[in-house]
Amino acid sequence: MTTRILARLSLLRLSVLDDHLSSHVDRPHLAGSFRFLAEFLYFGIKEARACLFAGLFFVAVFAIPRDGLWGVPRYDALLIAAVAIQVWMVRAKLETIDELKTITLFHVIGFALEAFKTSSGIKSWAYPDFAYTKLYGVPLFSGFMYAAIGSYIIQAWRLLEVRIAHHPPYWMAGVMALLIYVNFFTHHYIGDYRWYIAACALGLYARSTVIYRPLDRDRKMPLLLAFVLIGFFIWLAENISTFFGIWKYPNQLGAWSAVHVGKWSSWSLLIIMTFTIVANLKHIKERTHVPA
Template structure:
């Protein structure tokens, strides 16, 4: 817990007192581990979950004739969430820099993608750059927030992690392809193959409570991409943005977007590794 915030250390102390007498084996032990896993994941997702709640609330209850445009209200809500996260010691200053970087890179892509018609936002509000409302950058920041928080909450360790300079080259190429495929060859399948070759030998170790879960890191990337895809469906249903095939009526986001989210995950992972360098798994705690 050395990298945790002061609030998280207090929560950790309370959790240890509650779990101190938890069984080490059997069904009850498994249920305890599962409950801790779910709670840690929920804590890691808090920024994105709150933003998604705000988007749903705006769809369900925000009046269409309000003086403040819906997109502007979402931008203000996103800023307030971020301020509370920092003021309440839910994020460290180190993490904030990563989140700001996610925000900037995401907004740059949003400006380009809306300009070429990949997706569109409602044209209301004044808190926008071109056709992009400012709250959109916070959706990318939510992914960044999850990535940096899950890294330390689960005390992640890795074996056979690829060299960071190689992963950075691939991440830059993925980001560039999000732009260049509109005018040149779409290299996503080549880049996907490069990702598989680089990370296929890598195993991730995640400490839950007493137990450490190990899995291929590519499986973890894919799992997160699926959850982001599900959140994207909720966001488009709520009208936060729409793809061209949803303009005449909402329908589920194309499954091909899973590849895009998987590749975006690689950009996210590489950014985080420059703040929290990948390290081998820690030895088991004798307690």
């Protein structure tokens, strides 16, 4: 009973916060540096709120010891925590069923990539710890790391009232997303064409603009810049995850070292693919302008 009451209180507080962040109150008195600081602060709060799933999952990463918890191996405990967070977000109506279906697709895409990259013939990285919930050497919680990116984009879209101007035709964006994903597999056999794909993406999204509202006025940003910035923060999160031994690259098996900065480009491309999938949600399409 106490746990249920605490859960309701936390949800109530989150609802109050969301209502405040989504309010449309004009603030004409703000100008100059005061407006900049206020918008920067609210932008940061909204971004942090959009990272709710990822943030709670990282709390679990920090809180669960490497030896596990109450006899449950760490990877299995992380899976339980991730499922619990996801169920709570849906039941609390922080994510809809349609959004959950899209997020589930990221689980499938992410797991397929993880299984290939950790296979005996590739060994790009590894999950060294034991777990009951490993399949093909990949702990099942790993899919939630990809789903967290999709969850972030969905939440940020709502909180920042995002609109997209000059989005490329959906079929072109879909082909680009497919090429990005396929290259993650094929570059082990026929060469890495990420920079050629990146050049194509540069041309495809050159005119695309993100229109968002950090406070009470619309601001604009090139969509390509948004992809690069999100990729950078995921690269930072990857450094934190490998530092805590959630997974390891071959050069980190003896002692930890920073993830190569080249992974930043991989994550930025993955964001393009993720965004393309999320952009097909009905309520997001309604705020996306595709030139005729």
